[in-house]
Amino acid sequence: MPTAFEVPANELVEQLAKHLKQNVGDITPPPWSEFAKTGANKKRPPQDPDWWYYRCASLMRKLYVHGSVGVSRLRVQYGGRGGKGNRPEHHVRSGGSAIREPLQQLQKAELVAIDGKKGRKLTREGMALLSRAAAEVSKVEKARPREVQSYV
Numbered sequence: 001m002p003t004a005f006e007v008p009a010n011e012l013v014e015q016l017a018k019h020l021k022q023n024v025g026d027i028t029p030p031p032w033s034e035f036a037k038t039g040a041n042k043k044r045p046p047q048d049p050d051w052w053y054y055r056c057a058s059l060m061r062k063l064y065v066h067g068s069v070g071v072s073r074l075r076v077q078y079g080g081r082g083g084k085g086n087r088p089e090h091h092v093r094s095g096g097s098a099i100r101e102p103l104q105q106l107q108k109a110e111l112v113a114i115d116g117k118k119g120r121k122l123t124r125e126g127m128a129l130l131s132r133a134a135a136e137v138s139k140v141e142k143a144r145p146r147e148v149q150s151y152v
Contacts, residue, residue, distance in 0.1 A: 002138040004064050004130050011141075016057035016133045017050065026109035027056055030101060039094035041082035056102045063112065063122045064130050070119030074099045 004012055020027050029052035037045050038055075048054065062077065063069060075093040082092030103120055106112040111126035122130070 001131060002134045004061055004134050007134045007137040007141065009061060011137045012130075012134055013054060013057045013061055015137050016060060016130065017053040019129070019133060020056055021050060021053045024109050024111075027053065027102075027105045029053075033098075036098070037095065038098045039079055039092060041080040041092040041094075052102065055098065056106055059099065059102055060106065060111065060122065060126055060130060063120065064127065068115040068118035068121040071096055071100050071103065073119070 033052050034049070035045055037043075038051075059074070062074065075096055076091075078094035078099060079092050080094075081089040083089055103112055106126070107114070107120070110123060111129060112120050113123045115121040
């Protein structure tokens with residue numbers, strides 16, 4: 001059975017986001033999610049109406065890959081280069097609410113659990129869900145015809 005390491009990350013996150021939107025009732029975007037930016041480095045709010053589910057799926061994959069992670073470290077990973085006008089750009093951390101609240105919803109759905117002072121980690125149900133999504137993505141990948149590259 002393929003794992004989350006063996007399939008393309010963007011396709012795994014997309015498959016997982018679809019599953020979370022259709023099958024997990026505890027995960028719903030809050031009312032502020034359509035108006036708020038996700039960080040100080042962003043100029044506009046996300047344009048995709050389903051960005052909340054993609055963020056939840058992405059967080060689950062990060063917890064699978066990195067193990068126990070706290071909100072502070074995730075804010076660094078989701079951050080980016082912030083513009084300062086004429087001054088050079090520097091790294092800016094992402095907004096904490098756009099990470100903390102999806103984690104709380106995943107925790108309510110029993111896919112994520114608190115791991116003491118280390119942060120949050122995936123539960124057995126969360127790992128099983130990721131494994132099933134990776135298997136589905138792998139099945140689609142195998143069925144897709146390969147493109148032949150020509151070096152002419």
